[in-house]
Amino acid sequence: MNPSRRGVIVSNVIGILLDLKTYLGILRNQTGYEHIDYYNQAAVELGMTPFYMCLKHVNTKSALGLCFENKNYTLKRLPIPKVIHNRAMTLSPTSLKKLKAIAKISQVFNGQNRHDKLHIHRLLRASANSSVFLPHTVKYSRENLVKAMNREDSFFVKPTNSSVGKGIIKVAAMPDGVWQVWWSNQLPRQLAQQQTIDFIDGKVNSQRYLIQKAIPLSMYEGRPYDLRVSVQRGDKGQWGVTGIAGKVAAVGRHVTNLAKGGEAVRCEKLFLSNGFDPVVKRKQVEEAAILIAESLSIQIPSISDVGMDIGIDHQGAIWLIEVNGRDQRYQYKHLNLNKTFYRTYETPMLYAKFLLSK
Structure with a gap:
């Protein structure tokens, strides 16, 4: 007979680790981008019990959290689940330390889900399978900025540890030694080379940034687009x-993020607008994304649920822009792709059941 705690079959419990704000919003149905009902639906269909946790209420032996059972939430203290899907952003030293302690007694997948972009680039560059998809990228320095201005017609200066397009600067060459610079939501400015260097250096201001060659992205109605590809273990x-x-x-x-005013459009529509065969191009993108994920998981074994930003240039070549360790998934909701949206929650639960069976 399976051990239980107040009616819960502990061996069937799957931990889902959330940010404190999201966790506290469950009972009020205010969980932001997290569609908790889909976790519940998938878990119930798979014969598992989802147990929602936050690091504040966890120690090295047990956790106080919300158990979803019989269509209701119950506040319970349970032993640390054997398998945990991490959806919390663990950036502080304290939270990282606690997460590492939990990972010693539990299989925590997607344990560290905010990754330094330059670090990810370097890991992938070392793999022959994934390096072909990488645009030229270097660590930011004033010297490397000057080199980029001498080498590239257009490039990005990006913070290595941010999301939703924050802090990105685009730089493009114009005639007569003038550079066009896009920053934040401001209108582009035109600056001489030295002014451009001083402006960018001032914005970076000792923060960790990278310089990345701009991909000549395919266009839709005169606007550049890229793809968010959800890549998950199942x-x-x-x-x-x-x-x-x-x-x-x-x-x-200059950024496509929905949080920065971007528009979600079905990929097949975009492919057709550029003369790409939608079936062939989608298959190529999927194959590239899986190769990248497999290469990355060799270096980071716990990684298992990511959102990749992938660009397609005018010739149809596929490029990796960045890897997001905590895919928000809401683009599928915008497109009314409800089955796909559900599957992005079901797939981690399938993986959790697989880990539990092992």
């Missing part, structure tokens, strides 16, 4: 692509 522990959604930049913007 029921047999293997990588697969759960969904693909297009993100089109707002008019005059």
